[in-house]
Amino acid sequence: MGKDTDARLAEVMSSLVRHLHDFAKETQLTQAEWEYGIGFLTRTGQICSAERQEFILLSDVLGMSMLVDAINNRRPPGATENTVFGPFHVDDAPIRQMGDNITLDGKGESCLFEGRVLALDGKPIEGACVDVWSDNADGFYDVQQPGIQPKWNNRGRFFTGADGRYSFRGIKPVSYPIPDDGPVxxxxxxxxxxxxxxxxxxxxxxxxxxxxxxxxTFVGGDEYLSSDAVFGVKNTLIAPYEHVTNGDTLWRSPFDFVLVPI
Structure with a gap:
């Protein structure tokens, strides 16, 4: 590397190359296996689009996303834990009013999601943006089914007031397979x-x-909690889902988010 190479870049690249070479030597990688690996990475890139990020999916299923998240998000006790971002977030979802229904396709078991956004000392945070998204009752995100699901189905952004509270209506999420029609x-x-x-x-x-x-937030009792394909489950993120007998929804899921100051 050149003498003027950025020090951090030099550190990362040196380590990456060293580990790649050690991997090849340890496994005695064959020419055919190397070519297959190059083809796999090529196919992974080719399937990526503005709506689908196959490389993030690859990172997720290898546990790399959760490892990087753990390294970079060491939170103090009482703060809400991070987990994987996932490949289906879409920027600039509609800003909605508190209590609005984000489910536009009319499917699924209705659920009220509500709680507060708080600081570590328990004080409510005003002006917090709560950006939410989920699959539909068939286990697909809207970007996976353009022309089938309404655009922005099960998505929205909500801004908290002085009380730090958020609330919206959606559906009780369902377990689903990550996209398995590609290289991953x-x-x-x-x-x-x-x-x-x-x-x-x-x-x-x-x-x-x-x-x-x-x-x-995860649905308690789900059969895949202990074998999540992307290793994203943390016990503190398993949320209650309560049956509602006399309300506008079939379920209610309360959950408070506690943020850490910069």
Missing amino acids: GQMLGHLGRHPYRPAHMHYLVTAPGYQKLVTH
């Missing part, structure tokens, strides 16, 4: 691994002066 799905099949994720609601919570929170 084929890899899982060869490894004898299932592609399923336990049911969850995605959250991206941001507020001025606080660290960004990327997380899910």
Whole structure:
């Protein structure tokens, strides 16, 4: 490397090359295997689009996303834990009013999601953006089914008031397989691994002066909680889902988010 190479770039690239070479030597990688690996990475890139990020999916199923997340998001006790971002977030989802229904296709078991965005000292955070998204009752995100699902189905952004509260109506999420029609799905099949994720609601919570929170809330009792294909489950993120007998929804899921100051 050149003498003027950025020091951090030199550190990362040196380590990467060293580990790649050690991997090849340790496994005695054959020419055919090397060529297959190059082809796999090529196919992974070719299937990526503005709506689908196969490389993030690859990182997820190898546990790399959760490892990087753990390294970079060491949170103090009491703060809400991070988990994987996933490949299906879409920027600039519609800004909705508190209590709005984000489910536009009319499918699924209705659920009220509500809670507060708080600081570590328990004080409510005003002006926090709660960006939410989930699959539909058939286990697909809207970007996976353009022309079938309405655009922005099960998505929205909500801004908290002085009380820090958020609320919206969606559906009780269902477990679903990650996209397995591409190279990553084929890899899982060869490894004898299932592609399923336990049911969850995605959250991206941001507020001025606080660290960004990327997380899910998981449905307790889901059969895939202990074998999530992307290793994203944390016990603190398993949320209650309560039956509602006299309300506008069939379920209610309360959950507070606690942010860390920058």
